[in-house]
Amino acid sequence: MPFAANNPDRKSWLHVDKNSDFPIQNIPFGVFLTRDDIITIGTRIGDTAIDLGALHQLGYFDDIPLTDDIFLQDTLNDFIADGRKTWRAVRNKIAQIFDAENKTLKNNVKHKEIVLFRLDEIEMQLPVHIGDYTDFHSSIEHATNIGAMIRDFDNALLPNWLHIPVAYHGRSSSIIPSGISVHRPQGQTFPDGATEPVFGPSKAVDFELEMAFITTVANDLGEPIPADETEEYIFGLVLLNDWSARDIQKWEYLPLGPFSSKNFASSISPWIVTLDALEPFRVEGPKPIKPQLPYLHFTGKKSFDISLEVAVQPKNAKETIVSKTNFKHMYWNMSQQLAHHTINGCPINAGDLMGSGTISGPTTDSYGSMLELTWAGEKPIKMKDGSERKFVNDYDTVIMRGHCEKDGTRIGFGEVSSQLLPVFVKKK
Amino acid sequence: MPFAANNPDRKSWLHVDKNSDFPIQNIPFGVFLTRDDIITIGTRIGDTAIDLGALHQLGYFDDIPLTDDIFLQDTLNDFIADGRKTWRAVRNKIAQIFDAENKTLKNNVKHKEIVLFRLDEIEMQLPVHIGDYTDFHSSIEHATNIGAMIRDFDNALLPNWLHIPVAYHGRSSSIIPSGISVHRPQGQTFPDGATEPVFGPSKAVDFELEMAFITTVANDLGEPIPADETEEYIFGLVLLNDWSARDIQKWEYLPLGPFSSKNFASSISPWIVTLDALEPFRVEGPKPIKPQLPYLHFTGKKSFDISLEVAVQPKNAKETIVSKTNFKHMYWNMSQQLAHHTINGCPINAGDLMGSGTISGPTTDSYGSMLELTWAGEKPIKMKDGSERKFVNDYDTVIMRGHCEKDGTRIGFGEVSSQLLPVFVKKK
Numbered sequence: 001m002p003f004a005a006n007n008p009d010r011k012s013w014l015h016v017d018k019n020s021d022f023p024i025q026n027i028p029f030g031v032f033l034t035r036d037d038i039i040t041i042g043t044r045i046g047d048t049a050i051d052l053g054a055l056h057q058l059g060y061f062d063d064i065p066l067t068d069d070i071f072l073q074d075t076l077n078d079f080i081a082d083g084r085k086t087w088r089a090v091r092n093k094i095a096q097i098f099d100a101e102n103k104t105l106k107n108n109v110k111h112k113e114i115v116l117f118r119l120d121e122i123e124m125q126l127p128v129h130i131g132d133y134t135d136f137h138s139s140i141e142h143a144t145n146i147g148a149m150i151r152d153f154d155n156a157l158l159p160n161w162l163h164i165p166v167a168y169h170g171r172s173s174s175i176i177p178s179g180i181s182v183h184r185p186q187g188q189t190f191p192d193g194a195t196e197p198v199f200g201p202s203k204a205v206d207f208e209l210e211m212a213f214i215t216t217v218a219n220d221l222g223e224p225i226p227a228d229e230t231e232e233y234i235f236g237l238v239l240l241n242d243w244s245a246r247d248i249q250k251w252e253y254l255p256l257g258p259f260s261s262k263n264f265a266s267s268i269s270p271w272i273v274t275l276d277a278l279e280p281f282r283v284e285g286p287k288p289i290k291p292q293l294p295y296l297h298f299t300g301k302k303s304f305d306i307s308l309e310v311a312v313q314p315k316n317a318k319e320t321i322v323s324k325t326n327f328k329h330m331y332w333n334m335s336q337q338l339a340h341h342t343i344n345g346c347p348i349n350a351g352d353l354m355g356s357g358t359i360s361g362p363t364t365d366s367y368g369s370m371l372e373l374t375w376a377g378e379k380p381i382k383m384k385d386g387s388e389r390k391f392v393n394d395y396d397t398v399i400m401r402g403h404c405e406k407d408g409t410r411i412g413f414g415e416v417s418s419q420l421l422p423v424f425v426k427k428k
Numbered sequence: 429m430p431f432a433a434n435n436p437d438r439k440s441w442l443h444v445d446k447n448s449d450f451p452i453q454n455i456p457f458g459v460f461l462t463r464d465d466i467i468t469i470g471t472r473i474g475d476t477a478i479d480l481g482a483l484h485q486l487g488y489f490d491d492i493p494l495t496d497d498i499f500l501q502d503t504l505n506d507f508i509a510d511g512r513k514t515w516r517a518v519r520n521k522i523a524q525i526f527d528a529e530n531k532t533l534k535n536n537v538k539h540k541e542i543v544l545f546r547l548d549e550i551e552m553q554l555p556v557h558i559g560d561y562t563d564f565h566s567s568i569e570h571a572t573n574i575g576a577m578i579r580d581f582d583n584a585l586l587p588n589w590l591h592i593p594v595a596y597h598g599r600s601s602s603i604i605p606s607g608i609s610v611h612r613p614q615g616q617t618f619p620d621g622a623t624e625p626v627f628g629p630s631k632a633v634d635f636e637l638e639m640a641f642i643t644t645v646a647n648d649l650g651e652p653i654p655a656d657e658t659e660e661y662i663f664g665l666v667l668l669n670d671w672s673a674r675d676i677q678k679w680e681y682l683p684l685g686p687f688s689s690k691n692f693a694s695s696i697s698p699w700i701v702t703l704d705a706l707e708p709f710r711v712e713g714p715k716p717i718k719p720q721l722p723y724l725h726f727t728g729k730k731s732f733d734i735s736l737e738v739a740v741q742p743k744n745a746k747e748t749i750v751s752k753t754n755f756k757h758m759y760w761n762m763s764q765q766l767a768h769h770t771i772n773g774c775p776i777n778a779g780d781l782m783g784s785g786t787i788s789g790p791t792t793d794s795y796g797s798m799l800e801l802t803w804a805g806e807k808p809i810k811m812k813d814g815s816e817r818k819f820v821n822d823y824d825t826v827i828m829r830g831h832c833e834k835d836g837t838r839i840g841f842g843e844v845s846s847q848l849l850p851v852f853v854k855k856k
């Protein structure tokens with residue numbers, strides 16, 4: 001019964017708002033600091049956070065083979081490394097414990113006091129120690145838009161793009177959870193008309209709307225993973241804002257790819273929604289435009305119908321939704337990405353993060369970056385407060401949200417929200 | 429007395445061969461498995477490995493503030509995170525313990541039995557858990573050679589190269605210590621004359637001769653490190669063979685840089701030689717060809733005179749030296765690299781690895797890759813056994829060595845040696 005926890009008819013004895021991203025069918029995993037300043041692994045139902053470390057100590061997982069301290073960790077890495085069988089057993093057990101028909105914990109006031117937290121009592125942490133961060137480039141609309149801006153419309157897609165799930169390595173050390181602010185980066189740019197590069201704050205800080213998946217230990221050095229086996233190694237997904245400085249990127253990116261323009265920060269949503277929870281939302285992906293090499297072939301539906309939106313909120317003003325798109329538009333799916341990543345024997349570990357690349361849809365209001373939405377600043381976006389944006393301004397907060405919905409069940413990711421601060425100034 | 433351990437007049441009571449890379453002035457740090465299958469942190473004098481965990485338990489470091497288990501670890505990360513003051517105190521203390529005039533350990537047969545190992549009794553491990561791996565591209569000769577092959581001699585260097593210490597992110601999970609074999613990677617290539625990409629084993633597996641430095645915790649998110657403060661955060665250096673598949677690289681690298689062509693393996697030498705041990709070998713670097721932006725300015729000598737060589741050894745045959753070069757040729761030095769890496773606020777942690785990029789010298793026999801040495805296969809290299817090489821063959825072992833020498837003192841890195849095996853075949 002791998003998907004028992006997905007039962008759409010189950011209700012929880014915990015209160016869940018009608019439009020919550022976190023009904024009892026979700027059961028995501030995260031890491032938080034409790035009101036007692038203890039770090040623990042937890043899950044969330046509605047607006048209640050649940051301390052899995054405490055639940056385990058109280059014996060609620062006694063019929064599952066788990067080490068005593070599996071949830072008393074500051075990251076999910078060990079739990080993830082335990083593999084899919086364990087994730088499924090724990091998720092199914094949580095569904096049982098919080099099922100409206102189950103009175104054991106519901107009627108135990110003492111236990112509930114230990115285990116349950118309001119969201120304002122906890123502080124979400126980075127859910128995993130990220131060993132390696134890979135960022136794909138898998139949206140054909142995004143690749144085409146960028147190519148059209150840099151080159152021209154007729155040669156927008158490079159020749160390799162329809163054959164390779166193109167990717168590059170990103171920086172793990174600057175990945176931060178939702179809620180942490182980011183400083184506008186400084187660096188080198190080469191403005192139009194200049195004869196030498198200049199140094200200063202980036203004038204084109206941008207977001208990139210992405211999803212990212214988190215893996216478990218998958219292979220030894222040298223060993224590829226067949227595309228149809230890859231999902232066994234995908235723990236779950238988060239929202240990812242891959243902050244970018246477009247002017248720095250333009251000057252630095254040849255020949256080895258983006259570096260300073262990207263590695264100053266990437267923000268992720270703190271609750272990892274399991275691949276299992278997304279099972280009901282599988283859809284067919286786009287049809288391949290060109291034949292793909294056999295190692296990239298897969299069977300079944302490997303794309304997911306996840307509605308996404310980006311809001312920009314100026315300081316002391318209301319947010320404006322600047323983009324609405326969907327994860328299902330991605331040309332290359334996660335199975336193809338992992339098959340490609342390992343075809344040369346590159347080892348995948350527990351806690352690796354794999355970004356999708358910017359998710360742009362087919363329409364001009366469904367692009368996943370300001371660069372595309374404003375067409376490099378040519379068409380500024382009008383904000384609700386009357387101001388305009390070409391890129392992200394100091395003190396703007398960028399908020400990304402995502403959810404699936406089908407037959408009355410909604411599974412969501414919450415949000416990744418991060419404010420852009422001015423350039424860092426060292427405290428004296 | 430930060431450099432007390434460098435005293436060139438000191439002799440050790442341990443035997444050291446005349447041409448050893450590891451006199452008592454070196455005192456590198458590494459991690460090894462002992463004859464009792466215990467992992468410990470150690471150092472090396474001559475051909476004797478020294479268990480620092482055991483030395484500490486026996487009280488030899490009692491006058492230095494160290495946690496009890498600082499050397500009883502499977503990586504150097506915690507020791508490195510303790511900072512330069514600790515590294516210096518420990519290195520100076522080791523120099524005292526093994527000084528020919530010091531009889532304390534020398535005359536204690538029981539302690540020596542616990543602490544000292546022959547090299548054939550131990551197995552070297554990866555010395556650090558590498559959080560992030562950055563690879564620079566800092567040899568002007570290498571960048572020019574590659575540019576000349578891809579473009580033409582007049583436009584060999586891209587416009588940004590003389591302004592930016594160009595870098596990209598590599599993969600941490602496939603970094604392995606000397607002695608571990610590597611499988612020939614499979615992947616996509618686009619051979620000359622083809623109309624579609626083809627799949628198969630790379631036909632152009634290459635080495636890249638590099639040095640790499642390992643850092644300690646340096647900065648918070650957002651905070652740049654001034655160039656003249658960077659050396660405080662450099663623990664030491666190793667040799668790095670950044671394995672590359674040139675045919676895969678050629679087809680995949682635009683627009684986001686190399687990925688599958690690089691992330692199948694990178695091999696490092698197991699003993700980290702501290703920056704302090706290299707102090708006597710500082711030299712001036714190349715004069716800048718163009719003015720550099722102020723954040724890349726530095727004072728003093730930041731280049732190091734390290735002789736390097738690469739040997740290729742076919743199966744059951746003698747090795748052939750295919751390249752001899754020097755680290756001092758690098759156009760951008762480590763201080764500039766770290767200043768650039770952090771100028772946008774990217775955080776640097778203990779155990780990050782920063783590769784120099786391929787180290788090519790000015791002459792055709794001093795290039796750091798087969799791609800350059802054979803000019804993309806046009807000029808095959810003659811081997812001692814009569815065979816020829818355009819790239820690396822199956823069962824070839826690639827060996828890189830490096831050392832400094834001045835006024836009768838030689839400080840070396842030992843070697844990084846790794847055999848190329850045929851494509852991985854899954855065991856039934």
